[in-house]
Amino acid sequence: xxxxxxxxxxxxxxxxxxxxxxxxxxxxxxxxxxxxxxxxxxxxxxxxxxxxxxxxxxxxxxxxxxxxxxxxxxxxxxxxxxxxxxxxxxxxxxxxxxxxxxxxxxxxxxxxxxxxxxxxxxxxxxxxxxxxxxxxxxxxxxxxxxxxxxxxxxxxxxxxxxxxxxxxxxxxxxxxxxxxxxxxxxxxxxxxxxxxxxxxxxxxxxxxxxxxxxxxxxxxxxxxxxxxxxxxxxxxxxxxxxxxxxxxxxxxxxxxxxxxxxxxxxxxxxxxxxxxxxxxxxxxxxxxxxxxxxxxxxxxxxxxxxxxxxxxxxxxxxxxxxxxxxxxxxxxxxxxxxxxxxxxxxxxxxxxxxxxxxxxxxxxxxxxxxxxxxxxxxxxxxxxxxxxxxxxxxxxxxxxxxxxxxxxxxxxxxxxxxxxxxxxxxxxxxxxxxxxxxxxxxxxxxxx
Numbered sequence: 001x002x003x004x005x006x007x008x009x010x011x012x013x014x015x016x017x018x019x020x021x022x023x024x025x026x027x028x029x030x031x032x033x034x035x036x037x038x039x040x041x042x043x044x045x046x047x048x049x050x051x052x053x054x055x056x057x058x059x060x061x062x063x064x065x066x067x068x069x070x071x072x073x074x075x076x077x078x079x080x081x082x083x084x085x086x087x088x089x090x091x092x093x094x095x096x097x098x099x100x101x102x103x104x105x106x107x108x109x110x111x112x113x114x115x116x117x118x119x120x121x122x123x124x125x126x127x128x129x130x131x132x133x134x135x136x137x138x139x140x141x142x143x144x145x146x147x148x149x150x151x152x153x154x155x156x157x158x159x160x161x162x163x164x165x166x167x168x169x170x171x172x173x174x175x176x177x178x179x180x181x182x183x184x185x186x187x188x189x190x191x192x193x194x195x196x197x198x199x200x201x202x203x204x205x206x207x208x209x210x211x212x213x214x215x216x217x218x219x220x221x222x223x224x225x226x227x228x229x230x231x232x233x234x235x236x237x238x239x240x241x242x243x244x245x246x247x248x249x250x251x252x253x254x255x256x257x258x259x260x261x262x263x264x265x266x267x268x269x270x271x272x273x274x275x276x277x278x279x280x281x282x283x284x285x286x287x288x289x290x291x292x293x294x295x296x297x298x299x300x301x302x303x304x305x306x307x308x309x310x311x312x313x314x315x316x317x318x319x320x321x322x323x324x325x326x327x328x329x330x331x332x333x334x335x336x337x338x339x340x341x342x343x344x345x346x347x348x349x350x351x352x353x354x355x356x357x358x359x360x361x362x363x364x365x366x367x368x369x370x371x372x373x374x375x376x377x378x379x380x381x382x383x384x385x386x387x388x389x390x391x392x393x394x395x396x397x398x399x400x401x402x403x404x405x406x407x408x409x410x411x412x413x414x415x416x417x418x419x420x421x422x423x424x425x426x427x428x429x430x431x432x433x434x435x436x437x438x439x440x441x442x443x444x445x446x447x448x
Contacts, residue, residue: 107395114391121384128377135370142363149359153352160345167338174331181324188317195310202303208253209296215249216289218242219266223282226273239266258288 219242225235243266250259265281 110391110395114388114395117384117388117391121381121388124377124380124384128373131370131373131377135366135373138366139363139370142359142366145359146356146363149352149356153349153356156345156348156352160342160349163338163341163345167335167342170331170334170338174328174335177324177328177331181321181328184317184321184324188314188321191310191313191317195306198306199303202299205299206296208255209292209299212249212253212259212292213289213296215242215245216262216285216292218245219262220282220285220289223278223285226269227275227278227282239270242266262288 222235222238222242243263246259246263246266250256250263253259262281262284265277265284269277269281
């Protein structure tokens with residue numbers, strides 16, 4: 001008993017310092033304070049530790065009554081002391097030694113402590129199930145959100161790619177349409193220029209023919225007068241005028257060589273005008289006039305056909321141009337629409353990417369938080385198991401020491417009787433010594 005008493009007493013720290021056991025007690029109190037945030041209701045920690053400490057004190061004290069169990073008690077104390085909870089128990093036992101609290105209620109209180117720890121474990125298990133369900137729901141929601149955002153993002157990417165392909169085709173068609181329009185415009189311009197040139201050539205040829213016919217008509221009329229018997233002297237001025245017109249027409253005409261024989265024939269008439277010569281020259285003039293009239297008619301027919309062909313071609317080219325212009329307008333609208341769709345898709349992709357990253361971060365944070373909750377629950381559960389084990393070992397040790405309790409009580413009673421006998425004898429001996437001293441003092445005074 002004395003050995004165990006000394007072992008417990010040396011663990012009491014000075015009042016001005018904090019020992020490792022009291023620090024462990026504070027740690028345990030902080031753990032309990034942290035656990036209380038989960039909604040648990042506890043005994044006051046000071047009371048719990050005090051109850052357990054009293055049980056440990058009784059167990060250790062009873063172990064000291066039997067010499068064979070002393071080593072086992074020290075072993076139990078050493079094992080319990082290595083645990084923060086057990087260290088706190090032993091420290092508070094040391095502090096409680098001076099209180100002389102009742103030991104009869106220790107078993108009941110320790111059982112209440114064990115029951116309370118079990119209740120706390122059940123409440124902690126329920127809270128853990130709630131946390132796990134909440135975590136699973138939150139993780140499932142974030143995963144569903146990530147799946148939805150990923151699908152939406154992929155749809156926008158697919159739409160953007162399809163639209164980009166359509167845009168490429170439309171831009172190619174637009175380039176081809178613009179080239180076709182340019183070619184159409186070029187054909188219209190060239191065709192109109194050719195038609196204008198042909199018309200100008202026709203107009204010039206027609207004017208030339210008309211001028212030649214006019215000059216030839218004057219010469220034919222003059223020859224007819226000569227053939228009818230009019231003298232050359234009477235027609236001389238007119239002859240000169242006709243010759244001048246023919247020379248002027250020859251100079252302006254592209255076929256001036258045709259007039260040279262006629263002008264030479266008229267010049268020959270001035271020196272010798274026979275009826276046969278006049279008839280021959282008249283025939284030449286009439287043939288040339290007829291040729292000019294036929295050429296004018298043929299040129300007019302050709303002009304009309306060319307104009308008709310050009311008009312038809314021009315209508316086709318203008319119809320083609322209008323269709324190409326309409327196609328170009330539609331393609332430009334399509335391209336504008338495609339570009340707007342691509343721009344919207346890029347904005348959506350950027351927004352969905354940000355939302356996807358945020359949802360992923362939230363999922364990772366939730367997983368990390370849930371893992372911390374699980375780790376905290378596992379840690380508390382492990383610690384509570386150790387505490388229950390300590391309380392159980394104390395109770396087991398206490399229950400195995402019931403016989404030692406009776407021996408302890410008898411020993412205590414015997415020690416108290418011995419102490420009372422010693423005190424009574426000591427008091428009697430003091431009185432006897434006092435009497436002897438007074439007697440000696442009396443004899444000494446008589447001897448003097």
